[in-house]
Amino acid sequence: MDLSRLSTDALASFAVFADHLNFTRAADELHLSQPALHVKVRKLSETLGRPLYTRHGRRLVLTPAGERVARFARDLDARMTAFLAEVDGAAASRVPTLAAGEGAYLYLLGDAVHPGVRLINGDRARTLTAVRTGRADVGVAVLDVLPGDVEAEPLASYPQTLVMPDGHPLTARPRLTLADLAGAALVVPPPTGPHRITLERALRAAEVPWTLAVEAEGWPLMLHFVSLRVGLAVVNGCVPPPPGLAAREIIDLPAVPYYALHLPGRADDPLVTGLLTAVRTAVRSTPCASRSPSISTPRPRPSGTS
Template sequence: MDERAVSADALASFAVFAEHLNFTRAATELHISQPSLHVKIRKLSTTLGRPLYHRTGRRLLLTPDGEAVARFARAHDERLTQFLADFAGAPAHRPVVLAAGQGAYLYLLGDTIRTMLAEEPTRLRLINCDHRQMLATVRTGQAHLGVSVLDVLPDDLTAVELATFPQVLLLPDDHRLATRRTVRIRDLAGERLVVPPQHRPHRVLLEQALRTARADWTVAVEAEGWPLITHFVALGVGLAVVNGCVPPPAGLVARPVTDLPEVTYHAVHQPDALSDPRVAGLLNRISPTDRHPT
């Protein structure tokens, strides 16, 4: 393959497409027509001799080769930006990009983000996403660092343990179980629970545990995100099992559920990412000093 056949324009266009995984939105951002973007990506795929994306139902997903091309395209763009800034004798304003979910931002990363933005507002860019999207953003180079609870550690990324919490039962302080220091899953028999929507990882694991303990229960309400779940518990709608990093508001207490596994937040990054001082600096700020990559 002649490397001259791979144009910088095609790489830049593919990086935008990889971020949106939607031809219409990507073409709009690039200020070109959707057919033109199709042609660019098809030619790039043909030149490289590999499919770069595939369709699953109505969704477009990058192939592993597509992730690698998107990661290279973004790295190429960053190097070019840095070179041009150095050439002009001006500083390159390249923010470090962090991808994480709602829980991590609310209960784990807030102080670090506040401090970094106070020091230099343009130093940090944030992406809010679920754990699957977080892994995709790191794999494609859209984010330098990702943070989430991971059931299975990715074998293609470096993972650093940040913090581990028990799973706790959130309940009113006058509830019958509030007098206990800990509870077990079977203690939830007969209770109405505030739970995430079906098929969410937390919901699936909780239902499995309740089924194993033969604890009958009912859905009080389905809610997305710890703040809304906590709010419903405070309203008296039902009880909820949440990660132990979620602080109980006034009138509620949290009791560890001893037969549920602890949850661990990990930071993940590309294996060579720490050669970039921006990424190394961010990781040092959010990770305990006694943790090591796994």
Template sequence: MDVSADALASFAVFARHLNFTRAAEELRISQPALHVKVRKLSETLGRPLYHREGRRLTLTADGEAVARFAREHDERLAHFLSEFAGAPYGRPVVLAAGQGAYLYLLGDTIRGMLADEPTRLRLINCDHRQMLAAVRSGRAHVGVSVLDVLPDDLDALELATFPQVLFVPAGHRLARRRSVRLRDLNGESLVVPPHQRPQRVLLEQGLRSAGTEWTVAVEAEGWPLITHFVTLGVGLAIVNGCVPAPRGLVAKPVTDLPSVTYHVVHQPSATDDARVATLLERFPWPA
């Protein structure tokens, strides 16, 4: 196979954007020229590297592997050239995580990394599916998220586990309970994530199994907005136990919902990179 370094570098940029227009602009070539590069690389390797899902482009598993190799190749070359020139290697380590992890788990980790060297860390904000794709393709070195199923192709380590809790106003009938069950929410209005979000799916399954009748007060994206609606009196909400209860609300463990575990994921060889090892050392691992 005759695979050029230029083709790999171009595909790495395309894989980062998953958009031909933006990738072509970064590469300073025309969009048709980038289409040709990606198509020829796919033909040379004999595998489709991406596919279209509606209006979105998504890498195939082979595309993720090629993108990861392309980025590793580019990093090795950049590292060699830095050493050859006697200059420090300046590329950052990339962390991908969602809103909850950034807000409630990783603050001290990020502050510590940035205090040592502000250019040493780059962050990607994404959901758990995007996080896995970023780590698999090499776009991110490390990812953090709550996972429904642990990936068998990546190292996955438990970072922190929390119960699911009910946020309820201090004067509510459930506020004096030490804990609650889903059947205790019969007749309540709940602030919930949008449809198809993992937490919404799990919650609806649990409420259905408990025979609980409930209504949607409002759908909201992200724990801060969900919590804000509860403080306004719109409804009650079940959130991850890492979310702090604001003034006027109390948190009651929901005993018939499973605990939530955040995992750190990375490629098996990632810890060979000193930058990644340094980042992992700063994580708030359980004692």
């Protein structure tokens, strides 16, 4: 590996590419041509001797090596910014960055979102990537499996509920089982979404027949279709039903756990600790906190641990 060919310019360009995972948008931000950015990323990959991204269908995804390189590039940029500020006699400052999905922003994070925080909106995979690459100081996501390379603090766990119009026969029951959904027309997310996959597996395992009413992206649109009586929807218990709709817990579906995520080495970073405090407070104060069977209170870390 010829590290003499490793340039800070290539690292900075790769960090921008890692933000977008799209050569067109990254090249526009860098004021480069796409071919020039391709060359920079390819040469950086050759210098390091490993691929930095892969292609999954039409999507580009960072490899573990790519995530480490992006994280190193951002750390290097932050150190350089702090050094130059010190030379100029100015105080270095960074804006804390929070990454989360649409549902978390709409129903959980509340007061944690304000002009003093930079926001990244993305699904679970993008939120994890933003944390792993150092683009986000803290992420909030639903996790089924805890990653080994990221600290994951449980925030809250919510039941899954069936949302239906007021007056629907199932509203007479305080709780439901999957068997109660037999023959229902359901409003569901697209097939590749984790919520859709989990729900379909559970219905199949319980041998519950159902029909597809419509596929919709995001809780608000799903609830809108339920309001129009297109079908019923299974949603996270943190999603409040709007007027005219009712929600009932489905007791044999697994609870949905939300976690706050950050890099292990940043447990004492003021940007991380400040955001974590704001996120915890927001989750506890949100209206759906009363519907959560588990709102986590983090335990103090033993001294000397991360």
